Amino acid sequence: MVGRRADGYHELHTLMVPLTVGDTLDIAPAPGLSLRVEGADLPADGRNLVYRAARAYLDAAGVTQGAAITLHKRLPLASGLGGGSSDAATTLLALARLYPCGVDLPALALTLGADVPFFLPGGAALASGVGEVLQPVDLPPVPLVLLNPGVEVSAADAYRWLAGRFTSPLDLEALLAALASGEPVPYFNALQPEVVRRHPPIAGALAALQGAGLHSPLMSGSGSTCFALARSEAQAQEAARQLAARFPGWWVAAASTRSQAPRG
Incomplete structure (x- = not known):
């Protein structure tokens, strides 16, 4: 979140990625x-x-x-x-x-x-404006695990809690380099601190993903789902299995980024 526009909408600079799981x-x-x-x-x-x-x-x-x-x-x-x-x-x-x-x-x-x-077009994109200005990003398939602690978060609340605490744009070059090398990814979510402060189970989800041997945990969007990256699809599947057993009331899924969004 890099600023707020005169019309009240927030100015975004975010990486959006379709996944292999969905409705x-x-x-x-x-x-x-x-x-x-x-x-x-x-x-x-x-x-x-x-x-x-x-x-x-x-x-x-x-x-x-x-x-x-x-x-x-x-x-x-x-x-x-x-x-x-x-x-x-x-x-x-x-x-x-x-x-x-x-x-x-x-x-x-x-x-x-x-x-x-x-x-609509599918594929990863760097989104700016209110999210409608899309720059395609060549992103390789990345295995990951999604974990939701059963908390519903209103996007309107998450943006309101931000209260003008804006951040610098993402360093896309550094982010892509880390993904290619398997190193911890230098991304962040401007909404995460205040959402986590008000919903402690989300902090538990982030810690659980890290504890399952995954890396670079982060809250997705306005929450409450969190994700972390795996070194392989096999690791993602095993971590998801362990997390599902440990947190039977939570939603968990192994997935990966995809080059095209689902079409129905």
Whole structure:
């Protein structure tokens, strides 16, 4: 977080990376628009970002038909992983295939959320502005483990708690060099200190990842999910197994960065 704009939004400088874990969506043509949610107690109407994305695309495209959508929620809620934004972007992409109409998807995505455009092209990107200015980054597959201590963190609260404590931009060159060499990665999360101070279980998750033999633990986004890097996929799988046994009430997953975002 490098500053705050006159319109109240925060000026970002952050590395965003799609992962090999996420929610899934089933989308099929239908006479009207409907949404069903499995795996979480979420609204299935205009309060849901997937529904709003679908409605926005159908209206922008002037389509009289609709879609029957089922969201299989696999990521924890309010966890800093961009699950809702990814689901919204995937909905836009799927409907653009079903009903091609030349809609400006990035512009439409931005009306739904600052980080929704990131999930359209796929691949890692250095994000600036409010998250909509994307510079592609060539990032190799990196195995990692995700750990969520069962705490929901409001992104609005996390930004409010930042209270003007801004940071310098990421040193992308040093970050990529560390990833290539397997050394500890010099990244940071400006939101992490205040979120952790208010939610101590997140500190426990960071310590648990480090204790499992992983390196460079960090909170993802506005929290509460944390991640740490592994030397290999086998190490990530074993660490995830150990953490799941140690913290049966927490969400844990072995994953890796991916060159393309999921498409449904």
